[in-house]
Amino acid sequence: MRIFDPHIHMTSRTTDDYQAMYDSGVRALVEPAFWLGQPRTSPASFYDYFDALLGWEPFRASQYGIAHHCTLALNPKEANDPRCTPVLDALPRYLVKDSVVAVGEIGYDSMTPAEDTALAAQLQLAADHGLPALVHTPHRDKLAGLRRTIDAVRESALAPERVLLDHLNETTVRDALDSGCWAGFSIYPDTKMDEDRMVTVLRNHGTDRVLVNSAADWGRSDPLKTRKVADAMLKAGFDEDEVDKVLWRNPVAFYGQSGRLQLDIAAPDPLHEGNSILRGGE
């Protein structure tokens, strides 16, 4: 079974996670830039973070046979902090990088005017750079937030098929799919969405334009949730082709719109096979 996790924050995870993900079938992932839990106070700390998503983290992933791509953006929460908004001006030089496959995560957190501005500006940046966009939907006031998000997408230069609306649930899936956008579901160990409810969503709404991710990060989360959904789908009577569609072909089709996905995980060449991670550095 091959699995593509379209939304996971590996910077916050360990090498044990990489190994367990590989053993579960994960061969590719996309790491969106997001909030680190601790607020940042200057643009420079974003740039170091972006550089890590374009340097060290893909190297770590490659040590475990997993292709790493990223999405870059100013996240909704920090879009409200004027100390961080200059990041918007620096994004163009990052969005030209080879392993950037979307602008993201963007969207709404508290639905403020500053978030409106950052969302519109970054949807435009995505259009300008030929990139799709990964749009997070808010955890609080979710349905209203989703509708406002869809309005922002409609007003943008980006076609809906180039937008992935993420963190959906039973109350938001219908509007999301009707909008023409792709629908992402983050499966958590508790509360927001679990694998059995995901199977029900797939039964009721089909597998077209649906993506499943673990959204694993520094919080309570599980990087193997993608595999658990695949197993739950098989148990519920979906066949292997449908599992492959949701867990591999759909994310490949969505991020493939960037023209930048590189999924041939090259066998490590003799110069690159050091295991500086496995030994824990120097």
Add this chain to the structure above:
Amino acid sequence: MLTTREELDDRLPGAARAWLDEALAEAAHATDRPDTGTGTPDRPDTGNPPSGTGTGNPPWETRFASAGRHCGTEHADAVRALLLIEARPAAPDLARLYAQGTAAERRAVLLTLHRLDLGSAALTLVEDALRTNDTRLVAAAVGPYAAAHLDAHGWRHAILKCLFTEVPVEAVAALADRARGDAELARMLHDFAAERTAAGRPVPADLRTVLALTATPAAAPTEES
């Protein structure tokens, strides 16, 4: 060894060859005008690159960044090296390009340093790469430029870094020349081997290779016991 333009032309599909032609033309143009700075009387600085990439950097640098998706990741090092040789950025611009680059772009800069007539002005880039644990960067950092410019202390630590991170010492340019008769390097290698042995871990074969090279007397025969 970097791939030549002719070799690349044989390997690249038509669209990528055409892209490379345009990219090299833009890179060549980069040498007739200041990349950054305040412009000249003839060419006032507009503050924007001609093709409006929105990055604030010259257009050839966008080509440099996007070489992987246009020419294939397997050719990206070679394409980026050709662009650098064509654009001949001055040391400060090269340092910015490196600092703003992905790991793949940084590797290409490191692999090309010895072709750019920089003197020792780019040594900080080599030192930066040798501080990382990314073996792709470490391997690229120990090329001919490091052989020519790293001082004895820095070079010895680069060798140790290769052994620690399992970068094959074949990657080290001028290894035999620089290791020859280096008693201090030999001491460091012996100490490292002793540490490994004490831990019950194998001594890397590459360590013995380098140690053997240090035992070769330096140029003129010294008073050997």
